Amino acid sequence: MQVLIIGAGMAGLSAAQEFVKNGHQVIVLDKGRGVGGRMSTRTIMPPDSQKGNADNIAKADHGAQYFSSKSPDFQEFVADFTQQGIIKSWQLAQRDFLRYVGTKGMNTIPKKMAENLTVFTNEKVIKIERKQVFTESEKVYTPDILILTMPAPQVLELFLHSNIQLNSSEKEHLQAIHYAPCFAVLAVLKEPTAIQSGGLILEDSPISWIADNFQKGITQTPTATIHASPEYSEENLEGDIAQIGEFLLKSASEWISPANIVSHQTHRWRYSLAQKRVENPYLEITNLSLPVLCGGDGFGIGNIEGAYLSGKAMAKRFT
Secondary structure, eight states, X not given: OEEEEEOOSHHHHHHHHHHHHTTOXXXXXXXXXXXXXXXXXXXXXXXXXXXXXXXXXXXXXXXXOOBOOOSHHHHHHHHHHHHTTSXXXXXXXXXXSXXXXXXXXXXXXXXXXXXXXXXXXXXXXXXXXXXXXXXXXXXXXXXXXXXXXXXXXXXXXXXXXXXXXXXXXXHXXXXXXXXXXXXXXXXXXXXXXXXXXXXXXXXXXXXXXXXXXXXXTSOSBOEEEEEEOHHHHHHTTTSOHHHHHHHHHHHTTTTSOGGGEEEEEEEEEXXXXXXEOBSSSEEEEOSSSSOEEEXXXXXXXXXXXXXXXXXXXXXXXTO
């Protein structure tokens, strides 16, 4: 069967791998420039005068920072990628049990997952009509199965533009999912910070997290990632992003001296963390011309592990 998956994050790629393993033909579309969604690592190029020197290229994880592994299915995945050198463990000083990260950045994990898949980026789906799926670039797909893994508000928006009438239960499930936004500041530094173990979790602050990506081991040029708290991000979601970045840097000055900062940039994640989720690993939409399943980190246990399990569960629904 022909399977079309919208979203090349962990859920979409997990589903794609499972479908391919069972002999289905799969195409994955993503509106972004690359795969991974919030498992994102940004490369920050050096000034023109220093270009050509690979040591001056800075990297920073600016979406998901780490993940845990509890379920047997995901533990098997983590063990396989650890053996391949894609994943490594990370012990935070403030936590007792291990976390995991990409050895060269979080996005190395989805990139590896996508290697043998058919993935098209910069492809935004704008409408579903009967058995056809239309993109902004005027491409038309006619799948036998459609898998939607983008955040629930974007799923609802797509259904609205497609004049798809959901039943009351389906609508309530999707509307119940709530994502907290997050501002991320990426700062190139002159030298690494003194943050113990390279990661610091904060409470009762506009900042929820600071990471030293050099200590994390993903960059030769020291960089820091600052994540605003969900509360601060929600309150300032439509604020001036430059001013927000400056404020967060000042709030982090106890750990990152202003004199240590070479440059910085700020990113707004509108759908960062699924704070309210649907218990089931996916939602099946009924009364359409083709099977449509919705999943991702808004379903099941959430976070990266939950997204992986959601994608796999959606594929197993048809295998």
